[in-house]
Amino acid sequence: MKIVRQTQKVVRLEQHRWFGYHPKWLAKSTCEQLINELADAVQWPESHIHMFGRRIAEPRRSAWFGDPHCSYTYSGQLRQPQAWRTELFQLKILLESELNHNFNSVLVNCYRDGQDYMGWHRDNEKELGQNPLIASISLGASRRFLLRERRGEQQFEFLLGSGDLLVMRAESQEICEHSLPKMRALQQARINLTFRQIKQS
Numbered sequence: 001m002k003i004v005r006q007t008q009k010v011v012r013l014e015q016h017r018w019f020g021y022h023p024k025w026l027a028k029s030t031c032e033q034l035i036n037e038l039a040d041a042v043q044w045p046e047s048h049i050h051m052f053g054r055r056i057a058e059p060r061r062s063a064w065f066g067d068p069h070c071s072y073t074y075s076g077q078l079r080q081p082q083a084w085r086t087e088l089f090q091l092k093i094l095l096e097s098e099l100n101h102n103f104n105s106v107l108v109n110c111y112r113d114g115q116d117y118m119g120w121h122r123d124n125e126k127e128l129g130q131n132p133l134i135a136s137i138s139l140g141a142s143r144r145f146l147l148r149e150r151r152g153e154q155q156f157e158f159l160l161g162s163g164d165l166l167v168m169r170a171e172s173q174e175i176c177e178h179s180l181p182k183m184r185a186l187q188q189a190r191i192n193l194t195f196r197q198i199k200q201s
């Protein structure tokens with residue numbers, strides 16, 4: 001497939017030391033193609049996570065892709081990477097040139113409807129090393145994405161729509177936690193791709 005960026009040059013509407021938000025980074029036609037390919041081809045195993053000492057079904061589906069050595073312990077579960085799918089690899093290359101940063105893996109999340117969610121957390125697994133740069137692309141239904149300071153009062157909210165790119169970098173994971181709350185009335189699905197770099201496993 002041909003991946004088309006909406007903007008030739010990234011418009012940094014919101015530029016911040018820790019976060020970059022680039023609305024509609026991908027063209028609509030590319031988003032539609034990606035959704036079709038991923039929804040059909042990706043196997044979405046039900047995973048279990050550990051929360052408050054209990055083992056529960058993860059309230060979303062996810063799949064892990066990357067270079068062969070990129071295993072990742074996430075929510076108490078060791079995941080081995082599936083080999084790169086072509087369109088995910090193409091996106092990785094595009095992001096690498098855009099952000100001048102290398103990625104070797106991507107976590108693909110599917111929120112089947114507004115009941116699926118992700119609670120407050122940080123992307124601070126040891127495999128990511130210090131101050132990881134994480135590039136997150138949204139596809140499909142728009143969802144609220146919240147950021148809150150760990151030691152402060154401030155909370156930020158983005159409505160992440162299809163094709164939007166959100167970048168978290170530098171001390172962002174030290175300073176803030178993030179979450180994707182339920183949106184109970186929502187019937188549509190959203191796919192989220194978070195490109196990461198595993199430093200060690």
Ligand SMILES: O=C(O)CCC(=O)C(=O)O
Nearest residue numbers: 109118123145180192194
């Ligand atoms: O779905 C999102 O936008 C966020 C996902 C996330 O925070 C994660 O997978 O670590």
Ligand SMILES: [Fe+2]
Nearest residue numbers: 121122123178
């Ligand atoms: Fe996260």
